[in-house]
Amino acid sequence: MIRFEPRTGISPARSMGLRLLAVAAALALAAIPLGVAGAPILPAYAAMLQGAAGSVFALTETLARATPLIFTGLSAAIAFRARLYNIGAEGQLYLGALAAVAVGSGAVAGPPALLVPLVLLAAAAAGAALMLGPTFLKGRFGVDEVVTTLLLNFVVLLFIQMMLEGPFKDPMGGGWPQSEPILPEAALPPLVERMRLHAGLPIGIVLCLLAHVLISRTVLGLRIRAVGENPAASAYAGIPVLRTLLTVGAVSGALAGLAGASEVAGLKGNLTADLSRGFGYAGIVVAMIAGLQPLAVVPAALLVAGVFVGADTMSRSHGVSSYIADLIVALALLCVLVAGLFVRFKVRWERA
């Protein structure tokens, strides 16, 4: 029989090591479907590594792909800390992107110093607003937020399609359902000329630092940790549980909204209904790999982005479907979840 003995403490390095081991395990497991698909496993993984980090261009691609994942990963990490399971980052991302386009494509004029913050603020507000409903329903009536946020993802995507075919449709778009482009003054500036890397990345990194300080050093952070671990005891101690949850929900939604702004204002230039390649869901995996630690979100996002970017290369060179990336990421989530057991407990096999 398995016995779990609580650990008194585990070093952050060891805990991170266990999570990395879990990702390695996910890669090893993904070799099975790769093999079944007829791909040579080691060369395929080599191509993946090459595509993710084999050149300066590859690295910048990975960094560009990591940018939205930092936002959505941080969004999930903070929410999950309070045991608020926000699975709606996908929807919040889209609504944030829509708000960014609404503000940044000509509705407001001004210099970049005004427009860029305005675009980001609008996106954050939209994402936050979307998350407040499910958070309130959970805190007040006990409605499972996982189900409501998931269902809202579908509603938002339909809403986006409706907007792109209606009021937001670009008259110059040749009939495609896409929004008008973001004004150059409202766009996040590129970090390197002619590369896809943009100012969203440093913004995301700074937000991770801020979130780290928030969670570990402030009263609000202590409230969040207390409410996540034991809402009953928190309420008994006089912590406003619902208000804390609403704050967390708003922050989490805002971060996911920023992911949308970062994509449209930094990378794509306009909004289409296929803006996100599951960044919202991948953010959950990023957060879990990071052990819900804001500082670890950046490397975790790089790792997941590397898998996605590398898988595209692998797909081209070995003819394997790029869905292998989604498969690896899903496996990584489950492996990291299991690894969490070893972080919290000494796991022993023994007689009962």
Added chain:
Amino acid sequence: MSLPALRIRGVTKRFGPLVANEAVDLDLARGEILALLGENGAGKTTLMNILFGHYVADEGTIEVADEAGALRPLPAGSPGAALAAGIGMVHQHFALAESLSVIENVVLGTRPLLAPGLGLRAARRRLDTLMRDSGLRVDPNRRVGALGVGEKQRVEILKVLHRGARILVLDEPTAVLAPQEAEQLFGILRRLRGQGLSVIFISHKLGEVAALADRVAVLRAGRKVADQPVAGADKTALAALMVGREVVPSRRVPQAPGPALLVLDRVSVPGERGRPGLVEASLTIHGGEILGIAGVSGNGQAELAGLLAGMKTSSVGTVRLAGQAIPPGPAGAVASGIGRIPEDRHRDGAVGSLGVAENLALETLSSPDVQRWGFLRFGRMRETASRAISAYDIRCPGPEAPVRLLSGGNMQKVILARAFESHPRLVLADQPTRGLDVGAAGEVHRRLLEARNRGAGILLISEDLDELLAISDRIAVMAGGRLSEPQAVENVTLAELGLKMAASGTGQDRAAA
């Protein structure tokens, strides 16, 4: 000697470095009631969990008599095997599914899972016979969730009898009963003994051991330190054996009460799930007194405690603390000087993953000792915690150690430290010693008396009458949501308390029906 029913030899069980049972031998005869006496943590429950197959012993053997009376080894680690060998166990926390009916709880697991029917008709007939023979009465069609505590216990015993058990293990069965209900239970157990049932009765109360058992075995720190017939046993000697030293109970020195501090005037608090709640309770607590509230759980205590803790609001009536209304919510209660010790320290008291220092700070997050501009002042929090750790003798690796790693007694000390930190005017102590060993309980009593002596008013809610009689100045009884007129402890007798508890002690059952 009479026929053996059970023979335990040399049972040892270790959990990591902790030795829960060490070379324990135990015999039980047919038709015998054996009391297993010991403090919390002495290893009684572990031993019974080994007997029932929840744990496997590291060493030792268990043999159980079969129907013909021959001793046979009991397969380890299987509750199913224990049940098949005729062992039935009634845990302190009942193992009942509340949304199911009594009869469904009784037949659960008695037929092969893939059998086509539940066999309710036959089970009901058998249950009728059992109820007639044993005197345990309960309506088989009622939902278990609607039953009172005493009735639930009857269901648990009936479950065991229905499976044809020859050995019945009862873990602290009287902890939840009013004295009269306990008396009834003893009558039933004597009757069952007459029918050949063997009973192991786990307890830490010497009085009831003397009243009921034939023989008593004492466990201390995992070892059996005594095993003798009850007739002629010396209570004081047993108590010393159980604790390992002379027991010096906390003594209350009478003192004149101060001015009225907390005044409840016909206050009602609605109950949950059809419980009566608090019904038109009027009550005055003075500074410098401990007012004890006796009664069986579920008779309105939770609502009274919730009201003072700021977790519940009254529907009718007024509450005044030193003449002032108490601001709403738990923060309001803390701000007006109420120190609170919750009934369930794991659920409401401590946040397990947070450290001692953070748990101590939880009630006062806006104080300048905890934060400046929203940032935590770790230095000050650590100082406060270090002071509390030495003042309250909290055994922990340090101020940052997560409290989930602390023992029950030490966790309770953290909560005491938090409640007493700001020198409260009023202290709400809701079952403050539940599950603590004698040493830790004594520490809690000492702190409560200390607060009383310096002029605080204390509301002590407890199911332990000995505790109430030892440290309360006045005692009131809660039954069916109503509060009796408090009486000075000098004028109160156990029998009288029991009568009041039982008078409407089944109020809960009626309300739920």
Added chain:
Amino acid sequence: MSAILDILASASFWAAALRIATPLMFGVLGALICERSGVLNLGIEGIFTAGAMAGWLAVHLGADLWTGVLAAALTGAVFGLLLALLTVPLGLSQHVAGIGVTLLATSLAYFTYRVVLPTASTPPRIEPFGPVRLPVLSDLPFLGPALFSQTPLTFLALTLFGLVAFVLYRTPLGLAIRAAGENPAAVEAQGLDVHLVRIGAVVTGSAVMALGGAFLTMSAFNAFFFEMTGGRGWICIALTVFASWRPGKALLGAILFGAFDAFQLRLQHEVAGAVPSQVFLMLPYLLSIAALCLVARRADYPKALMIPYVKGQR
């Protein structure tokens, strides 16, 4: 107004309602089995997709339709086993593990599809289940075309409801499942293995869910598309709460939902152009959220739902 009445009075409307309700019936029934034992199965959306894929693939590769149904059920059972192992003996977060299983099952289904058909842009069709003709019943006026013109999978779903209700309320197994979701200690105290009961319930429930997916590819659309499940799994989770974990109410809920969906489809037809189609497409999701909120206050959750059970610890 008369347009609405016309819709409600047409046999084809009710036939459509039942058809739309069928995958939900499987899903809500599977979710109910899992949750009654104490495990929330958020793998449902992925299990739908995997079931849809497995059933379609089996038939595409030459198996007959019922073998396809079996393949779907087995696929669901395998993912159910994975979820059960993670959440029952290991006691991991049912929320995160469920999302993980959904992501895994979905990506594995898509990956497999691409392995079989690396480049196809239009998915190949299979010959789906046709409507069964029941003697007498199918010939009844109105009721015949409205209720008895369905494919075999719809009748299978209805039969399963009866079977599951019987097992849950009339057999020792069902009693053990209900007790495991209520107070696992009660189950163990009676000598049963809580973990086995829960694992069994999750595996069975997942197999039933997968049939909902199979219905999509083998009765409704006769091909496999990406994102074809469209959140039906999450809707089923909401419906389970709405139905208070009772099979009868769950069936009613699924059919009501189907009727609503069929109704909005027709209404969409009526007012084509005036209102964007997306507004109608949003309605099922919004309705699910509304249904959740409606019952949230008085929802009678299985008490041990989402609480892992550690043996010997009480």
